[in-house]
Amino acid sequence: MASSWGLVRIAANAGLSTAQWMVHTTVQTGQRVVRGLAAGEPPVKIAQDLGAELRSAAQSVLGVQPVPPEHHASTDELRARGAELLRRSSDVHFVEDTHPAFERILDELTPDEARIVRFLCREGPQPTVDVRTNRPLGIGSELIEAGLSMIGRQAGVRNMDRTNAYLNNLFRLGLVWFSREEVEPSRYQVVEVQPEVQAAMAKAGRAPKTIRRSIHLTPFGEDFCTTCLPLDS
Incomplete structure (x- = not known):
């Protein structure tokens, strides 16, 4: 209304x-x-x-023309498109230089997100930490902050407070993945002394617990970077 x-x-x-x-x-x-x-x-x-x-x-x-309803492809139309893809896959003369999703992804990235992707492509997987309260056997442990890292700072983003939101969008687009695996243990020491991590640990109370994780580019993300982003500038 x-x-x-x-x-x-x-x-x-x-x-x-x-x-x-x-x-x-x-x-x-x-x-x-x-x-x-x-x-x-x-x-x-x-x-x-x-x-x-x-x-x-x-x-x-x-005098405004109404917007026509969005066209939804029928089952036959979808199957015809699928058959065309399979035909191209068996055509030795068909060459696909880039993934068709790359153009759409570029439209859905912010400049800060492009910086993050380029940084991950150049520097490889990055350490992240979650901060939790410490409880016996982990029972009743509360998550205080998740995914704290230096990625935004090292990538040179303008809006540092949006770093995790940027990473979530990159995950949605299939460019990054959040791993439970650690990178080199010494790299976490620099992350854990950052002001935002120290603030989360203070909020967690006595003997806070940090969970070490990492963020990686997916193979698809690596292909996107090398195809779409100037890595030497």
Whole structure:
């Protein structure tokens, strides 16, 4: 409904005869509500129908073409596309230089995320730590902070506080993976003295526990980097 009234405001700002249109529409809307309730229609359905009707009416007043519904491929269309992929795979003359997803991925990366990917490609897997409260046998241990690392700082990102969100998006895109395996033990000492890790350990209370993990580029991520990013600049 909010978007429908937004269209009404646009019509008013455009200098159209909105007052007359609104009076007519309000009358029609009231009649629609009365008819619907009398027929026993659920209020939610009535509201949805009214929203669609108001949008259609406003678009007509504004001369705006409605957006066509998104096309959903049928089973036959999907199978035909799959068959074409298999045909190409057996064609010795067909050469696919890059993965078709690379272009879409570039559209879904921030500049900071591109820096992180390039850094991981250059420097390899990076250490991360989780900070937990220390409880006997680990029973009742509480996670204080997860995925603390120096990746954002070392990659030179502008928004340090978004580093974990960046890494989550890179994971979603299939470029990185979070491993339970450790890298060289000495590399964690530098991470564990960082201010954010020390703050988490202080929050965890007496004898906090750190869990050592690591972040890696996937093979797909390595291919993406070498194909799409200038690694020598």
